[in-house]
Amino acid sequence: MISTHSKMEKPYTNPYLTGAILGLVLFMAFLLTGSGLGASGPLNRVLVYIEDIIAPQHINNTPYLIPMAGGDTNPLDNAFVFLTLGILIGGFLSGLFNHRLSFITNKGPRITEKTRWSMAFLGGILMGYGARFARGCTSGQGLSGGAVLSVGSWVFLLAVFAGAYGVAHLLRRLWT
């Protein structure tokens, strides 16, 4: 546990106020860049960057990866990579100012930390795969596409909530 945690964690901001600020940030993104927000695409680019160092030939033979890193294309040369870097910095800064930087594991009361970690890892795999399948994550597809009234994004949001509520009861041991 690092020192900042010893001070009292500040309470979270009201959800509607948070949402309003989020909406304003999203609007600024559209007004300035023409695109919304995103988080899963850039992570893909970082991975592809590493892959391109290890096995460039493989990238050049995989149609899905070519547009990102085929030939001399640098997958990190993309605005969304900087946006994602910003998410990390912004999250860290808020954690710092509000005394919420702490090496802890948040978990349901009935499972061990190790179970929580493995489930987080497994859930991450599903999320990563699903997000690429859906061409965007909750931010890039749901939030951004939802705000500009894309049909696919609204259907996607319904699917995410349907998938989650569909298994929530079955997996209640994890969280309750």
Next chain:
Amino acid sequence: MEQLFAAFPGPLPLTQLYGKAGFYLISLLIGIAFGYTLEIGGFGKSTKLAAQFYFTDMTVFKVMFSGIIVAMVLVFGASALGWLDYSRVFVNPTYLWPGVVGGLIMGVGFVVGGFCPGTSLVALATFKKDGIAFVLGLSVGIFLFGENIDALFSRFWNSSNLGRLTLMDLFQLPAGVLVFFIVMMALALFWLVEYVEDQVNGRQDRSKQLKGKLVGAAAISLVALFVMMKGQPTVADKWQLIADGEQKRLDQRDVQIAPAEMLEFIENDLVRTRLIDVREESDFNLFHIIDAERIELAQLPRLAEKEYLQEPANTLFIVMSNDESAATEAWKILRAQSIENVYILENGINGWLDTFSELIIESDPLSGDLPVPSKRLTSVEDDGLRYVFPAALGSNYSVSDPDLHEYEFEFTPKVKMKVKKAAGGG
């Protein structure tokens, strides 16, 4: 600063204004604001996120939907006021079934893992160990997708592509009406989820901060109402915004290109040409230039938004009518809809025939099906076809696709290709 304001309506050409570095810096700042906001809302804490699915804490729903409706009223409000050009905003293309399958997988992943991608980054940035494990898993999932999509599901993944499909297209309603309706629906749902929270938790939190909630609800309802009453700009409104500069280009004849210049571009493999013929169907059937598409003026605004804006940057649009009147109308519509690289065929189809038909006869005396100038030459009304044709052969006439490489034509080159990259998604 002046330059910045001149660049409106948005989205702004950031790379042009501030270079790539400036564009990336702005993206970084937007990301910082985004990450900060997620963290103050409690999105770095998996137990708070997962509580959404057990009805004890509906923060995820409240934040997401208030974020969506606030951004939505601002986007369509700005568009109504002419500050933001919605047709150039990136709207996620709809790939229906892959979106559904991906969404379902993500829903399961959300409950199993306790995060979604963006929130897990915030958890990682605030050192949450489960966040770190999740991001590792996320990387593996993304990696696996990149490695096997081409082999396993590429056909399905690329299926049901409906392009830039909006709720306005689906419900055939104006954007403002949908905006207002969605805001009302969201407010009702907020009330409902708070009711559910209270029932599940056995508390009475609904009445807490009631004044603030009502003020917020009233504010967004009023803005939504304004967006609905104001309506989205019509093509004519959008033309008015750019009319000053663009009318000058028309008057100075900067955008009317000679038939020979057009022929050069048709034969240039580095440039995609889309030839848009806006004449009556009967004239088009009588004669048209090879690969020209006949489009009704009334269809142009929609085609521009759905199709032409999505074309690669090296696409040259040339509009044509018999003379120039209808083509000029088409040009204005396309410019109002933010299409770049649009030109008018100078003196229209009549001008094309004036330029090439005699040369064709000269170069190939055996072509017997050539059009001959009409006797009605002078009495034809403006934008009427001044040639008569022996039969409605469309683009089968030699002069539809003239092969005149041995000739040198003199003309003033006017086409200046502007390369503007459309915004993409993350």
